Amino acid sequence: MSTTVKTTTCYMCACRCGIRVHLKDGAIRYIDGNPDHPLNKGVICAKGASGIMKQESPARLTQPLKRREGAERGAGDFEPISWEEAFSILEKRLAHIRQTDPKKFAFFTGRDQMQALTGLFARQFGTPNYAAHGGFCSVNMAAGMIYTIGGSFWEFGGPDLERSRLFVMLGTAEDHHSNPLKIAISDFKRRGGRFISINPVRTGYSAIADEWVPIRPGTDGALLLALVSELIEQGMYDREFVARYTNGGQLFINDPASPESALFATAADANAGPPGYPQNQLWCDRLSNMPVLTHTPEADPALFGHFQLNDGTPVTPAFQLLSDRVRPYTPEWAEGITGVPAATIRRLAQEMGVTARDEKIELPIAWTDCWGKEHKTVTGNPVSFHAMRGLAAHSNGFQTVRTLAVLMSLLGTIDRPGGFRHKAPFPRAIPPLAKTPTGPEGCSRASRWRDSPSVGRLHRRTSSSTPTASRYASTRPSRGSTRCRCTASCTP
Ligand code: SF4
Numbered sequence: 001m002s003t004t005v006k007t008t009t010c011y012m013c014a015c016r017c018g019i020r021v022h023l024k025d026g027a028i029r030y031i032d033g034n035p036d037h038p039l040n041k042g043v044i045c046a047k048g049a050s051g052i053m054k055q056e057s058p059a060r061l062t063q064p065l066k067r068r069e070g071a072e073r074g075a076g077d078f079e080p081i082s083w084e085e086a087f088s089i090l091e092k093r094l095a096h097i098r099q100t101d102p103k104k105f106a107f108f109t110g111r112d113q114m115q116a117l118t119g120l121f122a123r124q125f126g127t128p129n130y131a132a133h134g135g136f137c138s139v140n141m142a143a144g145m146i147y148t149i150g151g152s153f154w155e156f157g158g159p160d161l162e163r164s165r166l167f168v169m170l171g172t173a174e175d176h177h178s179n180p181l182k183i184a185i186s187d188f189k190r191r192g193g194r195f196i197s198i199n200p201v202r203t204g205y206s207a208i209a210d211e212w213v214p215i216r217p218g219t220d221g222a223l224l225l226a227l228v229s230e231l232i233e234q235g236m237y238d239r240e241f242v243a244r245y246t247n248g249g250q251l252f253i254n255d256p257a258s259p260e261s262a263l264f265a266t267a268a269d270a271n272a273g274p275p276g277y278p279q280n281q282l283w284c285d286r287l288s289n290m291p292v293l294t295h296t297p298e299a300d301p302a303l304f305g306h307f308q309l310n311d312g313t314p315v316t317p318a319f320q321l322l323s324d325r326v327r328p329y330t331p332e333w334a335e336g337i338t339g340v341p342a343a344t345i346r347r348l349a350q351e352m353g354v355t356a357r358d359e360k361i362e363l364p365i366a367w368t369d370c371w372g373k374e375h376k377t378v379t380g381n382p383v384s385f386h387a388m389r390g391l392a393a394h395s396n397g398f399q400t401v402r403t404l405a406v407l408m409s410l411l412g413t414i415d416r417p418g419g420f421r422h423k424a425p426f427p428r429a430i431p432p433l434a435k436t437p438t439g440p441e442g443c444s445r446a447s448r449w450r451d452s453p454s455v456g457r458l459h460r461r462t463s464s465s466t467p468t469a470s471r472y473a474s475t476r477p478s479r480g481s482t483r484c485r486c487t488a489s490c491t492p
Pocket of ligand 1: 013016043045048179
């Protein structure tokens with residue numbers, strides 16, 4: 001009898017731990033963790049170790065099935081056929097669809113993490129109708145965070161538990177980042193970090209949390225709104241981070257009678273910023289009391305107040321709008337929805353704000369930000385979060401996730417040590433990605449770019465031929481004769 005060991009990846013959950021499969025005479029004897037794998041370093045969970053049961057299950061499909069001749073659709077009456085017969089049937093049917101109208105081919109795959117390949121196949125076939133299991137799972141998590149801060153947990157980043165002091169987990173079951181996260185939480189707690197779990201049930205990760213905050217299922221959005229409201233109310237947000245790294249100081253047109261209301265107020269110079277990515281939004285600089293291009297050196301944006309541009313256009317910083325919007329969402333309001341006592345919500349907001357403010361990390365690493373400002377150190381606010389499907393897969397899941405991203409922004413804990421380690425996929429290169437082809441003829445590289453939206457269209461509000469352009473011409477910096485007519489103090 002011969003024994004062999006094969007190394008591969010566990011597919012019993014989304015974590016993809018490295019495993020060793022021990023075989024005896026070609027049959028699986030048992031599975032254990034691969035100590036040489038960088039992700040799980042030999043750790044394996046009970047589910048992973050039971051992978052043998054899936055492999056050996058008598059219910060597992062091992063050959064193609066075809067509905068029996070004359071059987072009713074939906075009756076589940078199938079017969080096994082050979083692979084040759086299956087490929088021949090598929091080839092005939094797919095060839096006909098591809099020649100006539102490829103869009104009629106809808107391609108749906110399960111949780112295989114091979115979507116780069118399945119998507120490539122669908123695009124080469126010529127159909128835009130392809131999807132995968134993600135649409136039913138935590139896709140709001142990705143969509144909401146990408147929409148708000150450019151990247152999400154899991155795919156594009158995670159909590160920096162090596163440096164964090166406070167770790168808050170919401171709506172997370174066991175199957176995302178499972179073993180690596182368990183290893184990281186265990187080290188984090190040994191280093192004295194505090195772990196708060198907000199979850200309807202105290203199982204899994206919550207079982208080892210320093211504090212478990214039970215919450216009514218599907219109500220995390222209300223809790224997050226109350227935390228945001230409370231942080232602003234108490235002035236516990238990271239003002240410097242909000243002003244420089246969010247759009248909190250950017251001026252919005254605030255005129256309900258105008259079709260441009262709620263759009264950015266912009267300067268006329270279409271060349272401000274790289275092509276297709278104009279950087280001509282405005283701040284009201286509270287030092288000079290002037291409208292200036294955002295990130296003008298030495299300028300400091302007002303976050304609160306209501307102002308007027310020279311032409312009388314009323315404008316308001318985004319942060320003021322956010323503050324107005326969340327003011328009614330008090331801890332008392334959230335208590336009635338979430339079941340979390342208002343006092344607990346206040347205490348959580350306080351703890352997050354104080355930890356971010358008072359336990360700052362300074363790493364002696366010089367860097368230059370994307371506006372060219374040089375920094376001698378990297379600053380970190382050591383409050384980190386992790387959240388998943390529990391937030392995303394409920395009504396308002398998208399907005400719940402966006403609120404979490406706003407909360408993280410207020411705490412200044414994005415793309416910083418001790419916070420959210422972030423490798424953003426966005427913004428993407430300009431010009432934008434090609435559109436999905438609508439047929440086989442659309443698959444050539446030349447036609448893909450021909451179909452893409454032109455870069456020029458992105459300049460609509462900055463073109464000198466639009467009424468908008470002349471309206472804001474006088475708001476560009478270094479034009480001393482043009483002052484904004486602030487109707488409130490620029491001081492928050
Ligand atoms: S956490 Fe468990 S089930 Fe998931 S991949 Fe790792 S070993 Fe497999």
